[in-house]
Amino acid sequence: xxxxxxxxxxxxxxxxxxxxxxxxxxxxxxxxxxxxxxxxxxxxxxxxxxxxxxxxxxxxxxxxxxxxxxxxxxxxxxxxxxxxxxxxxxxxxxxxxxxxxxxxxxxxxxxxxxxxxxxxxxxxxxxxxxxxxxxxxxxx
Amino acid sequence: xxxxxxxxxxxxxxxxxxxxxxxxxxxxxxxxxxxxxxxxxxxxxxxxxxxxxxxxxxxxxxxxxxxxxxxxxxxxxxxxxxxxxxxxxxxxxxxxxxxxxxxxxxxxxxxxxxxxxxxxxxxxxxxxxxxxxxxxxxxx
DNA sequence: GCATCTGATGAGACTATGTCTCATGTGTGC
DNA sequence: GCACACATGAGACATAGTCTCATCAGATGC
Numbered sequence: 001x002x003x004x005x006x007x008x009x010x011x012x013x014x015x016x017x018x019x020x021x022x023x024x025x026x027x028x029x030x031x032x033x034x035x036x037x038x039x040x041x042x043x044x045x046x047x048x049x050x051x052x053x054x055x056x057x058x059x060x061x062x063x064x065x066x067x068x069x070x071x072x073x074x075x076x077x078x079x080x081x082x083x084x085x086x087x088x089x090x091x092x093x094x095x096x097x098x099x100x101x102x103x104x105x106x107x108x109x110x111x112x113x114x115x116x117x118x119x120x121x122x123x124x125x126x127x128x129x130x131x132x133x134x135x136x137x138x139x140x
Numbered sequence: 141x142x143x144x145x146x147x148x149x150x151x152x153x154x155x156x157x158x159x160x161x162x163x164x165x166x167x168x169x170x171x172x173x174x175x176x177x178x179x180x181x182x183x184x185x186x187x188x189x190x191x192x193x194x195x196x197x198x199x200x201x202x203x204x205x206x207x208x209x210x211x212x213x214x215x216x217x218x219x220x221x222x223x224x225x226x227x228x229x230x231x232x233x234x235x236x237x238x239x240x241x242x243x244x245x246x247x248x249x250x251x252x253x254x255x256x257x258x259x260x261x262x263x264x265x266x267x268x269x270x271x272x273x274x275x276x277x278x279x280x
Numbered sequence: 281g282c283a284t285c286t287g288a289t290g291a292g293a294c295t296a297t298g299t300c301t302c303a304t305g306t307g308t309g310c
Numbered sequence: 311g312c313a314c315a316c317a318t319g320a321g322a323c324a325t326a327g328t329c330t331c332a333t334c335a336g337a338t339g340c
Contacts, residue, residue, distance in 0.1 A: 015307050017317060036297070051319040056298060072212035074264065076327085078297075091260050102254040110250060111269060114242040119274035120231050124214065128266045129251060134259035155336050157288060176326070191290040196327060216298085218326075 002028045008065040008085075019050050023058050032098040033071065033079035071128055093133035102129070142168045148205040148225075159190050163198050172238040173211065173219035211268050233273035242269070 005024040006016055026042045027034070036055055043050040059080055062068035066085030071092065073079050081090055081099050088101040107127060115122045145164040146156055166182045167174070176195055183190040199220055202208035206225030211232065213219050221230055221239050228241040247267055255262045 015316065017307065019318070049319075051321090052297090053299075053320085054318060057317080070216070072218075072266075074266075076210070076218075078216075089254070091254060091258050091262070093260070094263065100258050100260070102258060106246065106250045106253060110246045110267075113246060114229070114231060114269055115271070118231050118240050118242060119277075120233070120240070120269070120271045121277055122231070122269050122271035123234065124271070125267065125269045126212075126214075127247075127250075129254055129260070129262050130264045130266075131255070131260045131262040137259075137261055155287065157336065159289070189290075191292090192326090193291085193328075194289060197288080 005062060005067055005082075008067050009061060012061065012065055014061060019048070019054050020058055022046070022048050023050065023055065027062075027068070027082055030082075032096070033073075033081045033092060035077060035079050039080075074130055089127040089129065091129045091131065091133075093136055094130050095132055095136040098133045098135070100133075145202060145207055145222075148207050149201060152201065152205055154201065159188070159194050160198055162186070162188050163190065163195065167202075167208070167222055170222075172236070173213075173221045173232060175217060175219050179220075214270055229267040229269065231269045231271065231273075233276055234270050235272055235276040238273045238275070240273075 002021075002024045005027070006021065009016060009020060023039065023043065026039060026046075030038070030042075036052075036059060039059075040050070040052060040055050043055070059068060059070075062082075063070060063080070067082060068080050069083050069090065070078055070080055071090055073092070074094070079092075081092075083090070083099075083101055086103075088103050089107070091100045091102055093099070107125065111122050111125050114120070142161075142164045145167070146161065149156060149160060163179065163183065166179060166186075170178070170182075176192075176199060179199075180190070180192060180195050183195070199208060199210075202222075203210060203220075207222060208220050209223050209230065210218055210220055211230060213232070214234070219232075221232075223230070223241055226243075228243050229247070231240045231242055233239070247265070251262050251265050254260070
């Protein structure tokens with residue numbers, strides 16, 4: 001995962017700097033989604049002295065490469081999810097924050113139908129699913 | 141529309157105050173989505189002397205009643221869309237900002253399939269579609 | 281119409297999230 | 311090893327939203 005991110009950065013033609021290596025390692029250690037503030041706090045705990053701007057710049061880079069996606073949580077906060085750079089959607093556990101990807105399973109038909117009805121030309125869509133993961137369901 | 145919002149506020153058991161009437165009228169005059177800042181600016185232009193807090197409080201109330209929905213634009217900003225209080229999704233024009241609602245047209249099957257594959261219990265979902273509206277398509 | 285009382289208001293401080301600038305630091309290619 | 315362009319951290323700035331608190335004004339009962 002860290003490897004994958006570093007490779008992607010390399011492919012994007014940017015430098016593999018210390019802060020970038022450290023941050024990708026921190027992202028790897030996180031399970032599920034995290035906020036920029038989480039990452040910044042992690043970096044602070046490790047006394048890495050990494051600035052806010054660097055964190056946001058890396059998240060931008062990774063999201064350009066499709067390795068991280070920004071989602072809008074139901075409570076309005078923004079979170080980032082590490083993921084594969086293929087088209088897919090996210091399932092987010094509202095209890096523990098775990099996430100999984102779901103591949104495209106029929107959404108194209110839905111957007112096509114919406115386009116037909118509305119006359120819109122649809123360029124992008126965003127589907128986010130929120131619920132409880134199997135672990136949280138059985139833990140309770 | 142303004143009527144509808146005022147009725148909803150009445151039903152919610154809150155007071156129909158001057159600022160609330162003025163703001164719902166401003167919302168009605170807007171086409172498609174708007175940000176809290178837009179509304180605040182409109183209020184300022186009309187020299188209505190309405191505070192930030194009041195705007196956010198009204199948007200909260202309206203969204204509790206399902207008459208306004210908050211969406212996350214592709215560029216990361218938050219916008220609000222006036223809408224009917226039934227379950228539906230939004231189509232947003234990236235050129236002019238116009239929005240339309242699309243009723244549920246098959247998304248249930250998609251979420252059910254995602255739930256089956258992942259083991260998640262899905263509690264809510266959010267689908268936002270972005271593209272170009274018929275007017276912008278023909279204008280160009 | 282008027283008084284009362286409680287909920288709503290505006291101002292502005294505060295927090296969170298993200299962006300920008302700029303002087304300094306450091307990978308990378310040579 | 312060197313040079314240079316790219317990346318960095320610090321911190322100012324911008325934007326979005328929340329909170330507090332003294333004051334104001336709907337709604338209700340008379």
